[in-house]
Amino acid sequence: MQLTSIKLDRETLSLAVQADIDFEQFELFAEPFAKALDCRVVEKQWGADRHQWLLEFEGTHLQLHYEFYGDICWLSTDREDEYDVLVYLAELMKPYL
Numbered sequence: 001m002q003l004t005s006i007k008l009d010r011e012t013l014s015l016a017v018q019a020d021i022d023f024e025q026f027e028l029f030a031e032p033f034a035k036a037l038d039c040r041v042v043e044k045q046w047g048a049d050r051h052q053w054l055l056e057f058e059g060t061h062l063q064l065h066y067e068f069y070g071d072i073c074w075l076s077t078d079r080e081d082e083y084d085v086l087v088y089l090a091e092l093m094k095p096y097l
Helices: 023-036 080-096
Strands: 003-009 014-019 040-046 050-057 060-067 072-076
Touching (some): 014 080, 023 050, 072 080
Antiparallel strands (some): 003 014, 014 072, 040 050, 050 060
16 A cells, blocks of 8 residues: 555544545555554445445544545544544554655
């Protein structure tokens, strides 16, 4: 897994990830990505132009999103008090840059 950039955004409680992702074979990126971050895949959903997976990291639920048209991938949480988990995961991602 090779990432080209990562960017935290406290306002949107998200962590943007840039990588070479093939929409049709999203699982080839997402499965190793989740494993590298020690996340468990809870649920997988997809539509015509978007993937959304529910991940669990040490009790915290995170959403892994990928939108085809914008070629945008990000992790997010719904809870302000879980933003620190995204900060921690960003540190885990640095060796993959």
